[in-house]
Amino acid sequence: MELTGPRWKGKGFAATALANPMSKIVSQLQSSLLQSESCALILGSDVLLEADQEQADLLNRACFGRPIITADKEKQRFQLGLEEAFYLFHHLKCLSILDEDKRLMDDGALWEYMKSKRKTFSNHYMAYSHLRSKNWVVRSGAQYGVDFVVYRHHPALVHSEYAVLVLCEDGDGGNDRLRVWSDLHCTLRLCGSVAKTLLVLNINKKGADDRLPSCLEQYYVEERTLKRWIPEQCREDQMARS
Amino acid sequence: MELTGPRWKGKGFAATALANPMSKIVSQLQSSLLQSESCALILGSDVLLEADQEQADLLNRACFGRPIITADKEKQRFQLGLEEAFYLFHHLKCLSILDEDKRLMDDGALWEYMKSKRKTFSNHYMAYSHLRSKNWVVRSGAQYGVDFVVYRHHPALVHSEYAVLVLCEDGDGGNDRLRVWSDLHCTLRLCGSVAKTLLVLNINKKGADDRLPSCLEQYYVEERTLKRWIPEQCREDQMARS
The missing domain is CATH 3.40.1170.20 (tRNA intron endonuclease, N-terminal domain)
Structure with missing residues (x-):
């Protein structure tokens, strides 16, 4: 889909x-x-x-x-x-x-x-505030085995568009996800079946000391959306048509 | 379901x-x-x-x-x-x-x-032969982000009943799955949506040296099925009724 x-x-x-x-x-x-x-x-x-x-x-x-x-x-x-x-x-x-x-x-x-x-708080807060400050509504994604789900407006009006996983390169405080292909396949397959796009937020800390919340100003967030590649939907003739 | x-x-x-x-x-x-x-x-x-x-x-x-x-x-x-x-x-x-x-x-x-x-071969083979020797039909589970799917008979006749993840306590050659709650939630949610039960096979090597296939005789397989707990389906009155 x-x-x-x-x-x-x-x-x-x-x-x-x-x-x-x-x-x-x-x-x-x-x-x-x-x-x-x-x-x-x-x-x-x-x-x-x-x-x-x-x-x-x-x-x-x-x-x-x-x-x-x-x-x-x-x-x-x-x-x-x-x-x-x-x-x-x-x-x-x-x-x-x-x-x-x-x-x-x-x-x-x-x-x-x-x-x-x-222990994931500082990364999760960074992701949460990143999305909230762009006026997305952010709720827990526990039901789908992700960190957050994100809505364009109130959940009474619209289905969530993105399932969010928060990763962090330093390992500590990250959530240890998507390290193996089978986990990625599983997550993408689930996202597809519930009509959400997988949004991976990578928290880049640039070596900042996280003892004080002022560290947040140095963090930055890399955003990536991931999709399944479905060969039938990616044929040359279809690309030519669109 | x-x-x-x-x-x-x-x-x-x-x-x-x-x-x-x-x-x-x-x-x-x-x-x-x-x-x-x-x-x-x-x-x-x-x-x-x-x-x-x-x-x-x-x-x-x-x-x-x-x-x-x-x-x-x-x-x-x-x-x-x-x-x-x-x-x-x-x-x-x-x-x-x-x-x-x-x-x-x-x-x-x-x-x-x-x-x-x-590198996962010895564990995956152990799981494969364990299930095949009990007359289950075993196919790749890549589509669902699991190691195998298992059918009671030929896939032309029946849908697969189990989604299988192969784990191994020694870490090496395992697939590094289900270490965090969100991965487990994600997997269980997907299994539910495709009407499969998650079967986790834990390969217990008891310290056997895997240089020769004779090690397989010492391995044993622990089987666990995992399900989501849905509070509404587990109320006392329902248990009394059933």
């Missing part, structure tokens, strides 16, 4: 998305969190955020975290993943984060904490 | 398979090759075998190799994979094999040659 663009989930959804750009929704979320001086609480590998009605709506529309169902109608709680929380904290600078003793965490402490929770 | 047994490709195919057991077809092939003192020629990573009409029919029905299309109607040529050729040579003892200088190869020389062509 050749992908020719986003697969919208319904008629008119492309227009809805166009009229409500993700960049604008995220800006609104940023303003709202800033204005209320929002503060989230870190608990293990999750970050909990209380939100009022407006913020809950914006978090849902911008696709950050998952709402936790409670009886309280006024306040909603959201469970943010590590990358999501660090993106709101470090990139959008619209969220403060408290440690388990309710003390405010600074940039360096939060970075250290998150890296200690998951 | 829960698998409940083989998926036959047509009505009555199960009965056809039952009436023509694979063990019998393989025995007939063995007798026929023995009687004609068949001799195959090794060329790189392929083994070429000339077959008369009867043998070509038996090779096709037993699913060994692939026929090479030629103009000659009397003699057909088959291209055997390394595992297939070694199985006919070493396990069924019904085939001789010539090297590129047309000299007969003995057990040790052929074993060495094949290991030199592919």
Whole structure:
């Protein structure tokens, strides 16, 4: 199956998305969190955020975290993943984060904490922020055995277009994938069957010391999309025709 | 999707398979090759075998190799994979094999040659012969990013039931798969979508020296099938009902 663009989930959804750009929704979320001086609480590998009605709506529309169902109608709680929380904290600078003793965490402490929770954190965060800052919606790819899946707009409107694997040449903190052909075949075959393109993000650290989050400014991300080569679809006569 | 047994490709195919057991077809092939003192020629990573009409029919029905299309109607040529050729040579003892200088190869020389062509050969052969000797039909799993796919009978009659990965604890000659969760998720998700069960064969060498094929007698194969755990399908009430 050749992908020719986003697969919208319904008629008119492309227009809805166009009229409500993700960049604008995220800006609104940023303003709202800033204005209320929002503060989230870190608990293990999750970050909990209380939100009022407006913020809950914006978090849902911008696709950050998952709402936790409670009886309280006024306040909603959201469970943010590590990358999501660090993106709101470090990139959008619209969220403060408290440690388990309710003390405010600074940039360096939060970075250290998150890296200690998951050894892939710095690479995954780099990939996450790279994609989010280009206004893609980024969610976990666990269901497909990849690191992330990426949507052009809200998952209610459109199917995810890319399955993302995050690799890193230094080996440490990478996810040890695509080292053998059979793994690549398996991944490409699965991506094909769920109509996604495999996007491999290679985090190039250029020897930067990752003890402080300022290292992120030195990282850069190489992007590659990978596809199966299907001989029948690549014949000369077909190429001549197209 | 829960698998409940083989998926036959047509009505009555199960009965056809039952009436023509694979063990019998393989025995007939063995007798026929023995009687004609068949001799195959090794060329790189392929083994070429000339077959008369009867043998070509038996090779096709037993699913060994692939026929090479030629103009000659009397003699057909088959291209055997390394595992297939070694199985006919070493396990069924019904085939001789010539090297590129047309000299007969003995057990040790052929074993060495094949290991030199592919570092995974000894593990893959162990898995192949383990499954073949239980009368499963074993074909390449490259299309699905696994080592083999396994059929209950001829692929014309039935879909393959298992996708096989061959692992080996000593690392060397293994295929470096399933070391990270995301690879496992990816593989299981793909297997689910193509209605196969993932069969992991772990080759336990017990420290045997693999310089001679006699090491195979000391190897043993641990079999595990792996499935996704789908919470909705594993609720208590459902378990009580079944």
